[in-house]
Amino acid sequence: MAATATERDDVQPVANENLDRFLTGTITVLPILALGLVAWQVWSELLGWSDLIVFAIMYVATGLGITVGFHRLFTHRAFKTGKAVRAILAALGSAAIEGPVISWVADHRKHHAYSDRPGDPHSPHVDHGHGVKGALRGLLHAHVGWLFIHTERGLKTRYAPDLIADPIVNFISRTFVVWVLAGLAVPFLLGWAIGGTVAEGLTGLLWGGAVRMLVLHHSTYSINSLCHFFGKRTFNTNDESRNLGWLSFFTFGEAWHNSHHAFPTSARHGLKRWQFDPSAWVIWALEKTGLAWDVVRIAPERQAAKLVT
Known part of the structure; x- marks a missing residue:
C-alpha cells in the first residue's frame, strides 16, 4: 500500500496545527481588514507622503x-556571502512575516523536488479536479489554501539540514517572533521620525506594516499560483512553471518563474537584459563590493539547450 502524506518521511510534523492555522489566518485576514482604515484615510484626505515613503x-x-x-541565497545557494550579510538578509526576510527562514526554505526546496506532482506543497495542478471549478480550486490552494494544510510541508531535517547547522540562520529562525515584532516596530518609528507625530507613526504602521504585508504576501503567493498557470514557457521543464513579466515588478524579478525552474541555482531569474530583475541587481552590487562571491550564472549554451522549440 502506498504511504500517505502523513506517513512519508519528508513531511514536517506540526506541534499544534490548530494554533498554527489560527496564526496563519490572523496574518492573512488582518491586513485585509486594514484596508477599511486605508479607505477611510484616503476618503478623509489624511494620506500623507510619509505613509507612502514608509510603505516603500x-x-x-x-x-x-x-x-x-530566503530564495536565492538560502534556498538555492545562487551566491555566497559572509555572516553579516546572511544575518541581515535572514532578518529582513523574517520581518516579511512569511514564516521562519528554515521552514520557508524546506517548503520551497520540496516544491522544486516535486514540482506540480504529488508531494508539491502548493501546486495548482494536483488533485483539484477538472474544468473551471478545478482550476479555480487549484489556484486558491496554490495561492493561500496550502498555508492551512500540513500534510505536504517540507521536513526541515531533510530539506534544510545545512541551515539547521548554520548557527546564524538557525538563531534567526528560532527567534522569528522577534523579527516579526521588529518588522512592525520599524514602520511605526519611521512614520514617527518622518512625520514628527505619534499619529504619523500609527499611519506608518498601517502602511509599512499591514498594507505592506498585504501587497508583499499576495505578490509572493502569486508566484505559486499565477506563475504555474498563466504566462509563457520559454524553457522546457518537467512542470507547469511560467514567466509572467508584469508580476516581476511586484516581486523583484521572481516572476520569471519558468526561467527559474529551468535553472534553479541561477542568481538571475530574468535571463534577458530587458527582463526586470532588481534582485539580481542587488546580488550584482554585493558582488562588486566584495560582499558576495561564487555567483551562479547560466551560460548562453545551457540556456539555448533548454529553449522551447
Missing part, C-alpha cells in the same frame, strides 16, 4: 529579504 522602504527591504535572502 518596508516593501523593498522585506521583499528583498525574501527574494535575495
Whole structure:
C-alpha cells in the first residue's frame, strides 16, 4: 500500500496545527481588514507622503529579504556571502512575516523536488479536479489554501539540514517572533521620525506594516499560483512553471518563474537584459563590493539547450 502524506518521511510534523492555522489566518485576514482604515484615510484626505515613503522602504527591504535572502541565497545557494550579510538578509526576510527562514526554505526546496506532482506543497495542478471549478480550486490552494494544510510541508531535517547547522540562520529562525515584532516596530518609528507625530507613526504602521504585508504576501503567493498557470514557457521543464513579466515588478524579478525552474541555482531569474530583475541587481552590487562571491550564472549554451522549440 502506498504511504500517505502523513506517513512519508519528508513531511514536517506540526506541534499544534490548530494554533498554527489560527496564526496563519490572523496574518492573512488582518491586513485585509486594514484596508477599511486605508479607505477611510484616503476618503478623509489624511494620506500623507510619509505613509507612502514608509510603505516603500518596508516593501523593498522585506521583499528583498525574501527574494535575495530566503530564495536565492538560502534556498538555492545562487551566491555566497559572509555572516553579516546572511544575518541581515535572514532578518529582513523574517520581518516579511512569511514564516521562519528554515521552514520557508524546506517548503520551497520540496516544491522544486516535486514540482506540480504529488508531494508539491502548493501546486495548482494536483488533485483539484477538472474544468473551471478545478482550476479555480487549484489556484486558491496554490495561492493561500496550502498555508492551512500540513500534510505536504517540507521536513526541515531533510530539506534544510545545512541551515539547521548554520548557527546564524538557525538563531534567526528560532527567534522569528522577534523579527516579526521588529518588522512592525520599524514602520511605526519611521512614520514617527518622518512625520514628527505619534499619529504619523500609527499611519506608518498601517502602511509599512499591514498594507505592506498585504501587497508583499499576495505578490509572493502569486508566484505559486499565477506563475504555474498563466504566462509563457520559454524553457522546457518537467512542470507547469511560467514567466509572467508584469508580476516581476511586484516581486523583484521572481516572476520569471519558468526561467527559474529551468535553472534553479541561477542568481538571475530574468535571463534577458530587458527582463526586470532588481534582485539580481542587488546580488550584482554585493558582488562588486566584495560582499558576495561564487555567483551562479547560466551560460548562453545551457540556456539555448533548454529553449522551447
